[in-house]
Amino acid sequence: MAEPKYLSGDPSAISAFLDKFDTFLIDCDGTRESVPFKTIKLLQSKGKRTVFVTNNSTKSRKEYYAKLSSKGIPCQVEDIFGSSYSAAIYISRILKLEPPRNKVFVLGEAGIEAELESEGVPYIGGTDPKYRKLGMEPEDFAGIADGSTLDPDVGVVLAGLDFHVNYFKLAHAHGYLRGNHVKDAKNAKDGGKAIFLATNIDSTLPMYHNFFPGAGSASVVALSNMTGDQPLALGKPSQAMMDAVEGKFHLDRSRTCMIGDRLNTDIQFGVEGNLGGTLAVLTGVNKKEDWEKADAPAVPAYYVDGLADLRG
Amino acid sequence: MAEPKYLSGDPSAISAFLDKFDTFLIDCDGTRESVPFKTIKLLQSKGKRTVFVTNNSTKSRKEYYAKLSSKGIPCQVEDIFGSSYSAAIYISRILKLEPPRNKVFVLGEAGIEAELESEGVPYIGGTDPKYRKLGMEPEDFAGIADGSTLDPDVGVVLAGLDFHVNYFKLAHAHGYLRGNHVKDAKNAKDGGKAIFLATNIDSTLPMYHNFFPGAGSASVVALSNMTGDQPLALGKPSQAMMDAVEGKFHLDRSRTCMIGDRLNTDIQFGVEGNLGGTLAVLTGVNKKEDWEKADAPAVPAYYVDGLADLRG
Numbered sequence: 166m167a168e169p170k171y172l173s174g175d176p177s178a179i180s181a182f183l184d185k186f187d188t189f190l191i192d193c194d195g196t197r198e199s200v201p202f203k204t205i206k207l208l209q210s211k212g213k214r215t216v217f218v219t220n221n222s223t224k225s226r227k228e229y230y231a232k233l234s235s236k237g238i239p240c241q242v243e244d245i246f247g248s249s250y251s252a253a254i255y256i257s258r259i260l261k262l263e264p265p266r267n268k269v270f271v272l273g274e275a276g277i278e279a280e281l282e283s284e285g286v287p288y289i290g291g292t293d294p295k296y297r298k299l300g301m302e303p304e305d306f307a308g309i310a311d312g313s314t315l316d317p318d319v320g321v322v323l324a325g326l327d328f329h330v331n332y333f334k335l336a337h338a339h340g341y342l343r344g345n346h347v348k349d350a351k352n353a354k355d356g357g358k359a360i361f362l363a364t365n366i367d368s369t370l371p372m373y374h375n376f377f378p379g380a381g382s383a384s385v386v387a388l389s390n391m392t393g394d395q396p397l398a399l400g401k402p403s404q405a406m407m408d409a410v411e412g413k414f415h416l417d418r419s420r421t422c423m424i425g426d427r428l429n430t431d432i433q434f435g436v437e438g439n440l441g442g443t444l445a446v447l448t449g450v451n452k453k454e455d456w457e458k459a460d461a462p463a464v465p466a467y468y469v470d471g472l473a474d475l476r477g
Numbered sequence: 478m479a480e481p482k483y484l485s486g487d488p489s490a491i492s493a494f495l496d497k498f499d500t501f502l503i504d505c506d507g508t509r510e511s512v513p514f515k516t517i518k519l520l521q522s523k524g525k526r527t528v529f530v531t532n533n534s535t536k537s538r539k540e541y542y543a544k545l546s547s548k549g550i551p552c553q554v555e556d557i558f559g560s561s562y563s564a565a566i567y568i569s570r571i572l573k574l575e576p577p578r579n580k581v582f583v584l585g586e587a588g589i590e591a592e593l594e595s596e597g598v599p600y601i602g603g604t605d606p607k608y609r610k611l612g613m614e615p616e617d618f619a620g621i622a623d624g625s626t627l628d629p630d631v632g633v634v635l636a637g638l639d640f641h642v643n644y645f646k647l648a649h650a651h652g653y654l655r656g657n658h659v660k661d662a663k664n665a666k667d668g669g670k671a672i673f674l675a676t677n678i679d680s681t682l683p684m685y686h687n688f689f690p691g692a693g694s695a696s697v698v699a700l701s702n703m704t705g706d707q708p709l710a711l712g713k714p715s716q717a718m719m720d721a722v723e724g725k726f727h728l729d730r731s732r733t734c735m736i737g738d739r740l741n742t743d744i745q746f747g748v749e750g751n752l753g754g755t756l757a758v759l760t761g762v763n764k765k766e767d768w769e770k771a772d773a774p775a776v777p778a779y780y781v782d783g784l785a786d787l788r789g
Binding site: 301307309329339343345372374377388390391 | 613619623640641651652655688689690693702
């Protein structure tokens, strides 16, 4: 493995780097500083395509567009690719669920709902006030246990970041993953169990210059610990997301570079996707010492102290 | 490893089994059938000591006593040993926290609070309505991130089964585990981080003849996935619990038998504790094929189809 090349303060290296790529996939999960609009404008002025890739499932593409635009970052809704959208596409175009078990039980926020709606996928759960409940009544346990209060049409549990996660929701999701809702589940070829998907499995969420529970911790790992099954995760570093990005943007992987701060999502996403390059930005989660460890999830091809350094 | 001996329907084997032990530690996490009162009475009539051991942290010993008594199971409060009590003893008698960082942040129900109170351990969180909240406001993120809304006196995070678990509580627990609440945390010898304890790590909770999220799934694994640290768990199979049980009841381990249904809690607890025997009851979570697997967490010395079989 070649040593990652440090670009900050090296104009000729930066120039050679920029010449190698037509498309930049840019992580937009972190803080504002990781995507400074001047750098985005520079890339665009050089005829580069900029695609914003996020694992945050709480916002839809439209909401992300509004957020990026408000920060002066030049983009279109179509330039944004989120884990909720990735999951919605996977469900509608790959799984192609047939009735009766074609509904999605959502453990997440409005962003997932918006993307499922955009793909015409029926769902329950999500932001429905019925599931925003603390504590369990005996009838809650009884109804989930015998399936009488569950929806027999659920075929998928999709877990993402949910700021309203609670035991009642987790118990419902677990009931669907066990197949409690399917009559004669024992004789169903899948045991009546709903397919387990996750928008992403980030363990933490960077907010307010600190870290908070990520989708992986607050919902996904709870469910996989109960069932013993791992979900198919549709966000970075899942190659299901890369395939969907490639299909949508018709990109040449060898002329594409992934830019981000997180080794086990952004950089791994680019490396496993055989992109022409990966650029680590040191303003976020991971630092140089992280990829120097023997068990580093991925090693970037390039790195900068901050994205502003690309302006030379 | 000797083959587990099957006792059901074998009066001479049952008689030999009963003669080997003075004390029976009896799991009382599962359904009513796993502790039939007639069997308990039979054991007691033969002069055996019966101690009820539970990983369920939601009830205090007094509440468990009321529950067992209502089912006609002869016992005293003192015969009950729960994971909440085990955790409270560990905190008060082993950790012996000194002010200022001597408070416990509780992720759990009233059972934990009652046991902490019985040991005189100060705590926050738990059933306090302030933490029974869904969703996060910007000021919630900000206050946890900079520690301004956290209690600087917290020295332990104790996670157990919490039917009111939510993102707000998880974010608080995570903030304490990171040391957000400690000024000058970088220079503190423990980095300001609260000690991470769990009453138990059971992945599921048997209820209504089905399974629901256990403490391990609904709170503990979420926190350990965020921090990368495993808690010290004070319930079965933790030997900290066995030491506490031994200390309290002055039992002779070689003349003590653990009875329960779960290999990775009950049976492992007895095997690792070098008890004279372990008896698996097939009315609960695990079956014979589970201990026949190469990666079985523990193998019992004896097994019966149901505890009633001990009556011959």
